[in-house]
Amino acid sequence: MTERPDYKAFPDQRGHFGQFGGRFVSETLMAALDELETMYRRLKDDPQFQADFDYDLAHYVGRPSPLYLAERWSRELGGARVWLKREDLNHTGAHKVNNTIGQALLAKHMGKKRVIAETGAGQHGVASATVAARLGLECHVFMGEEDIRRQRLNVYRMKLLGANVVPVTSGSRTLKDAMNEAMRDWVTNVDDTFYIIGTVAGPHPYPMLVRDFQAVIGREAREQCLKQAGKLPDALVACVGGGSNAIGLFHPFLNDDGVAMYGVEAAGDGIDTGRHAAPLSAGRPGVLHGNRTYLMEDDNGQIIETHSVSAGLDYPGVGPEHAWLKDLGRVQYVAANDQEALAAFRELTMVEGIMPALESAHAVAHARKLAPTMDKDQNIIVNLSGRGDKDILTVAEIDGIEF
Amino acid sequence: MSRIQDCFARLGEQQRKALIPYITAGDPTLEVTVPAMHAMVEAGADVIELGVPFSDPMADGPVIQKACERALRAGTSLTRVLEMVGQFRRDNDTTPVVLMGYLNPVEIMGYARFADACVAAGVDGVLLVDLPPEECEDVAPLFRERGIDLIFLIAPTTTDARIRSIAAAASGYLYYVSVKGVTGSASLDVNEVAARVETIRNLAQLPIGVGFGIKDAQSAQAVSRVSDGVVVGSVLVSQAAEHEQHPEKIAPAMAAILADMRAAMDKP
Numbered sequence A: 001m002t003e004r005p006d007y008k009a010f011p012d013q014r015g016h017f018g019q020f021g022g023r024f025v026s027e028t029l030m031a032a033l034d035e036l037e038t039m040y041r042r043l044k045d046d047p048q049f050q051a052d053f054d055y056d057l058a059h060y061v062g063r064p065s066p067l068y069l070a071e072r073w074s075r076e077l078g079g080a081r082v083w084l085k086r087e088d089l090n091h092t093g094a095h096k097v098n099n100t101i102g103q104a105l106l107a108k109h110m111g112k113k114r115v116i117a118e119t120g121a122g123q124h125g126v127a128s129a130t131v132a133a134r135l136g137l138e139c140h141v142f143m144g145e146e147d148i149r150r151q152r153l154n155v156y157r158m159k160l161l162g163a164n165v166v167p168v169t170s171g172s173r174t175l176k177d178a179m180n181e182a183m184r185d186w187v188t189n190v191d192d193t194f195y196i197i198g199t200v201a202g203p204h205p206y207p208m209l210v211r212d213f214q215a216v217i218g219r220e221a222r223e224q225c226l227k228q229a230g231k232l233p234d235a236l237v238a239c240v241g242g243g244s245n246a247i248g249l250f251h252p253f254l255n256d257d258g259v260a261m262y263g264v265e266a267a268g269d270g271i272d273t274g275r276h277a278a279p280l281s282a283g284r285p286g287v288l289h290g291n292r293t294y295l296m297e298d299d300n301g302q303i304i305e306t307h308s309v310s311a312g313l314d315y316p317g318v319g320p321e322h323a324w325l326k327d328l329g330r331v332q333y334v335a336a337n338d339q340e341a342l343a344a345f346r347e348l349t350m351v352e353g354i355m356p357a358l359e360s361a362h363a364v365a366h367a368r369k370l371a372p373t374m375d376k377d378q379n380i381i382v383n384l385s386g387r388g389d390k391d392i393l394t395v396a397e398i399d400g401i402e403f
Numbered sequence B: 001m002s003r004i005q006d007c008f009a010r011l012g013e014q015q016r017k018a019l020i021p022y023i024t025a026g027d028p029t030l031e032v033t034v035p036a037m038h039a040m041v042e043a044g045a046d047v048i049e050l051g052v053p054f055s056d057p058m059a060d061g062p063v064i065q066k067a068c069e070r071a072l073r074a075g076t077s078l079t080r081v082l083e084m085v086g087q088f089r090r091d092n093d094t095t096p097v098v099l100m101g102y103l104n105p106v107e108i109m110g111y112a113r114f115a116d117a118c119v120a121a122g123v124d125g126v127l128l129v130d131l132p133p134e135e136c137e138d139v140a141p142l143f144r145e146r147g148i149d150l151i152f153l154i155a156p157t158t159t160d161a162r163i164r165s166i167a168a169a170a171s172g173y174l175y176y177v178s179v180k181g182v183t184g185s186a187s188l189d190v191n192e193v194a195a196r197v198e199t200i201r202n203l204a205q206l207p208i209g210v211g212f213g214i215k216d217a218q219s220a221q222a223v224s225r226v227s228d229g230v231v232v233g234s235v236l237v238s239q240a241a242e243h244e245q246h247p248e249k250i251a252p253a254m255a256a257i258l259a260d261m262r263a264a265m266d267k268p
Ligand SMILES: Cc1ncc(COP(=O)(O)O)c(C=O)c1O
Pocket: A094, A095, A096, A120, A121, A122, A123, A124, A198, A199, A200, A239, A240, A241, A242, A243, A244, A245, A246, A311, A312, A313, A357, A359, A360, A385, A386, A387
């Protein structure tokens, strides 16, 4: 038996999680990433920086977010008690803001006046536009044309916040193409621009620093669960797009051997149809957007289009730490399809009066399968990464309703 | 001596500079590429950079993005590109060919298999845009052992320390990217380029090619005066877009642009 690794000791100095992660970018960005890493490593242990971050999370975001026992739903499921980590109650409506607060503080320290971001569902774009408005930074958000259509409410929100939403028309016109375009902008404007990446992907140090900012979710949840349930949870469930809400919940528990973890990818029309967004379930390792990770790609190494009812999960890659945790077997990666996510969206709304984002609904869908297989004295924490208001038009469209 | 070393040595003796065209392989059809390579050599090209199309060309501007899309639609793959080089080699055993592209197609093929295939096809160098020296320690020996040059980029943002470590990992030539930006972006500033090339020369022994922003005979001439070679990409690739419906016009159009540049560069 090999000893289990200290999961929290990664990435290594060069940003690697085993064979995954790293820094695979064109030369022009190397200096900027070095600069960012140096600044982050310095500020990470600076008590003033941490105090500023904590202050903003408390007074601007509204943290800690509650850990809510979904009693009625748990009873209906007839198994484990299900708790919801209420990231939907954060300012701007999702976990994304935890990270943009942190990165905006970094941008401020680095003297950057212009920020850029990519967005899929628009939640990260909104969270970026929000912090930019507050700090008086110029903000450009890259968003695929297809997502602009699906998430038009968030597009308008970003505009109201003073951001410039740049439609991306290349490739599949979704999140991966928005990320390509943001990278291109960054290469061009690298001197005065801070790139706020919205998930635990991208080149080192992004997967590390986004994780560190999001880990507030798991730190709170761990403490709350000990206090409210009297013990550590038996299982954690979170949806995985790029993987930031999931790693944020999982990371503080990684060395707690008794806590099972489930990352839920988007199965779209179904894994066996090939029309999905589940690289950990059905992809293979490769290099995209600056890191080595599991990808959805064809036999020639070309990235293939993804499909999911949820714009925020419609991404062919995944954060490298998840790739590593999958291969180590520490986290189980499963998938929920569009139908299951939609059913979960409706069920949680009807039973608990909480409308989850379609992304989060994938986690809800898995919890629904998992809870009945567990005992009544066991506890599951589901990361409710965002609220579903932004998805009302999508669900209405599926219901054939027009406004 | 490798074909690339040979080429720069010969040019050095003649006091001429290298003209290095980049085209995307298989754009807009698989058939145009090999004849275009020959036509470019005829027009005065010294080294050919053959682009391997990728679905997500992050470091490229719209012109080469569209070229990748056309090439992939035509069925181009890394295997097909290697076949093209093999075919080119049947009639040309001297002009160095460098494959330029992104890492993922190579990852999937496997590094050893790719390096073997390069040798078999007659590829002389490989430039992987998103593989910096830090990440290629494990795979670099596979190329070195087989005599394939690894070409690396140097950017305006590259520090002196990095220039040294890049030069230590590189062979063949160094490719100085003259502007902060994607391919096909703003025009370069020759004085700035001259100063940077001077810096690189003091830190590295290899010949220095300069690319990004070279659009016509005039800019090719100006840059050739301060470097060892000029890399020309987007203006050539835009010919494939312009003549997409008449692919037979593509090779002559590319050759005409290069002939102009060649003449301007060779003027004493
Ligand atoms: C509410 C919500 N949850 C989850 C995600 C997926 O991202 P990640 O996997 O990084 O948490 C998004 C992305 O837009 C989102 O808006």
